[in-house]
Amino acid sequence: MSVLELSHLTYRYPGAQRAALEDVSLTVEAGELVVVVGVSGSGKSTLLRAVSGLVPHFHGGEFSGRVTVAGMDTREHGPGELACAVGTLFQDPETQVVMGTPRSELAFPLENRGLPAPAVARGVEEAALSLGVAHLLDRPTGELSGGELQRVALGAALAAHPAVLVLDEPTSQLDPVAGEELLGSLRRLNEDFDATILLAEHRLERCLAGADRVIALAGGRLVCDAPPGEFLEWAAVAAPRLQTPGAALMSGLGLRPAAGVKRARAGLRACGLLADAPAAREPARDAGIRRRPRAGARAHGAPAPALRLRRVWHELRSGPVLLRDVSLALAPGERVALMGRNGAGKSTLLRHAAGLMAPTRGHVEAAGRVALLLQNPSDYLVHETVAAEASPAARAAVGLDPALESRHPRELSGGERQRLALAIVLDDPAGAPAVVCLDEPTRGMDRAHRDELAARLSGLGSAVLLATHDPEFVAAFAQRVILLADGAVIADGPVDEVLAGARYFATETARILGGEGGALTPEQGIALLSARRAEALPA
């Protein structure tokens, strides 16, 4: 039975030049988990907003075609009425949780439906238990982490037992652990409670394995609607940028792409490219992987470091220690990634490097200016036009389209805003910065834009220090990885050594290959396995 039907849906935002959605028709059956994919600006969010009724009731614009959710036509029913049929979760947990405690937040949609107190209490209990947030019910929402807030918001979306759950990149603002937990909750809801889920997500490798169908959008049009395996085959030919790293590895070897690490491993084993049982790996004995020279020491004739931290501590008054005895040095032009779970001290370290925070002990020295791009590029945008924000040279250096110069910065897409913010921090008549620091630059960014950013940063010439949770980006971009935990450096070494043997910080290719040969990217994996295949062939 179809719970959702879109028929020839075309929609244009007010004042927009082109339609955000064009002639989209599809149906979703009850109990399906459907992943919506596409590069930024392809119409994913608009599609989900059309299902929840925000398009056109909240956003306005031109709407034609028909969307029916659980028998309700969205032209006749606004988002408030549709809320009993559609549960919606957006990207940013901060602005979705409006009440003081999770208990009140979960009760809010039920109270809006005018349910009596016992029914509200029951709904709250059920939603809390199904998402594992019962222990949070009476905590102030202001004290919850991003992952906890997002799970509470998911609970609020679920509390009224909607026919369809619509999620717009719900993990984009979360660290990988919180993101995995949320996706795990979704899979459980789908499997145990037959929840119908429509999920837009950039990191397909995390959610394709549990999906029933994948819907791909490009330029507002539906370009693929198929099960995950077929979608990956289609993407290998028609949209390589939408492939998962595992699928890219498989298709690069001429094999049928498979969704998920387990299926990819099985495919490789069937071809004899991977051993039946992974070799037992001893945990790295040397936590530092490779001992680097002391931060203060410098080899004879080596250039002075672009950035050097010497025994830096940051201890809060009556609070925790944010950085513990951190020493590190970046050579000019070196590209270094800072990794570690949330709260490990990555952002604090970047702020020290850029001089926004001063160490309570130790020293920070830089060979020149340190530019810092913080997580939210919109915070840098204060002028009325793109041209007023940064010089033409700086805009050109980050690859910003000159045609955008008369546009308002807040009208730009996420990727364009980030490039403009990067142009702003780089734009100094005194010259290029010695070091460029970036805090989570790939958060919420699709693969195509990540690749572009990696190329752009590599071409800057400055040393780059970036904090990220994205091992795929690190593998493609960085030369060295520093792992932080509880404010201290726990590993510092070349990318392949740190990431290939890791579990949590490993790329999908490394997980498929079990860390063999230090291969991190699909290209490295293809080279490794192709060589193995060539060796196995009879002479």
Add this chain to the structure above:
Amino acid sequence: MSYRRRASPLHAARAASGCAYCLALVIAALVLSAPLALAALAVAILIAGAGARVLGELARAARLAIPVALAVAAINALVTRDGLTVIARLGDLPILGHTDITLEATVYGGVLGLRAAILILCGALYTVAVDPDEVLRLFRRVSFRSALTAALATRMVPVLVRDGRRFAEAQRCRPGRPPGRVALLRASTSGALDRALDVAAALEVRGYGAARRPAGGRVPWSRHDVGFLLAAALIAAVAVAARVGGWAPFQAYPSLRAPLGPQELIAALALVLAASLPFLQRRGVGR
């Protein structure tokens, strides 16, 4: 300073009882003016703070309340010309003119300051011990949207403060001349409006636009609900009776009159007891 559920009788009581209790303390502070009665009220609030396990929060509120109280006392002493007992002659002062400090004006200023401090502490006690979401539910029958708007406004304050901090940091990262104040104001305002738009969309998809009046549902009255409601009634009754019956008389001008007899002592004791008794019942305070 914000509400956080604690294992205390006041937190366990329903919001209606908590509101009534805090309101009764406010009424008592406004009705009474005898220093002894006000001091008793201050003691009662501190006992309530200890009973509700929010003494730390009240101490933080006192850091604001005490300077306010001292300022009120000082200003009254300086600007009031009433009172017969001159304790200091300051001569001609700019703006104030000829200034004599009288004992009566000083004491009355102290009383006003104490009252202001008590009102601040009552506000702090309400903020940290009465669930704002439950208060919202109380008022939604009267004016749902207004109540929600008020609740949202307070919820968004810390979010906007964090946004502001981030924005300021980003501006520090800009090389060259910093942008003008107008540009910064415009940008921060549009950031806040973006936030508001996101919140509005979230409210819509939670069914706020089609919200119906909540169905009536009987929630059983707990011993704490009853206890704090009775305490509120008793505090208000004692305060009004003391005022009307003259059990806590106080006259500041032209000369001080603040008798300390058995009646006054009983009224003060009754206030402290009425405010403290509901905290003795500690069954079922956890959640």
